[in-house]
Amino acid sequence: MRRLLVAVAAVLAVLAPGTPAWAHVQLVSADPAKGATLTAAPKAVTLEFSQRLNADFTTIVVSDAARQRVAATPATVDDNRGTVTFTAALGNGTYTVAYRVVSADGHTVQGSYPFTLADPGLPAAVVAVRTAAAEETGGDSIGLFIGVGAGGLFLAAVAASLYFHGRRRAGNRTSP
Numbered sequence: 001m002r003r004l005l006v007a008v009a010a011v012l013a014v015l016a017p018g019t020p021a022w023a024h025v026q027l028v029s030a031d032p033a034k035g036a037t038l039t040a041a042p043k044a045v046t047l048e049f050s051q052r053l054n055a056d057f058t059t060i061v062v063s064d065a066a067r068q069r070v071a072a073t074p075a076t077v078d079d080n081r082g083t084v085t086f087t088a089a090l091g092n093g094t095y096t097v098a099y100r101v102v103s104a105d106g107h108t109v110q111g112s113y114p115f116t117l118a119d120p121g122l123p124a125a126v127v128a129v130r131t132a133a134a135e136e137t138g139g140d141s142i143g144l145f146i147g148v149g150a151g152g153l154f155l156a157a158v159a160a161s162l163y164f165h166g167r168r169r170a171g172n173r174t175s176p
């Protein structure tokens with residue numbers, strides 16, 4: 001029964017002219033946390049979202065300060081959580097975690113956040129110039145996509161999404 005309701009809700013969410021913003025999947029928690037400064041290198045990044053994830057449409061990419069992709073496994077999905085595990089040790093520096101997932105209403109949701117590794121046991125921060133080998137481990141169009149203009153594309157997508165949803169909501173509003 002619950003499954004049927006979920007299916008009906010999903011269909012309605014797609015068909016409804018004013019898809020509500022609450023239908024969008026949201027990042028609930030992250031490890032490492034947003035803006036965290038760590039004193040020991042993380043082995044993985046785990047992101048928890050407000051909806052069950054589709055493994056086929058879940059991408060998590062970690063980049064270093066030089067915008068080079070950090071070697072890691074593709075994202076594995078467990079219910080609401082997506083995880084990438086680093087395949088090489090991280091050096092000190094600031095990293096960006098970028099994610100792209102799909103909402104129940106079919107809209108893509110993406111975002112990014114930084115964390116910093118400042119392990120006193122490691123040498124001073126080096127902006128590593130990673131070789132092509134690091135790229136090849138996970139070389140796909142996502143890396144290029146995120147590398148090319150993460151910030152601009154994210155902002156444009158977010159702005160467009162907010163604009164259209166806001167407009168629809170405003171248009172549907174009836175006086176009390």
Ligand SMILES: [Cu+2]
Pocket residue numbers: 019020021023024103105107
């Ligand atoms: Cu939507």
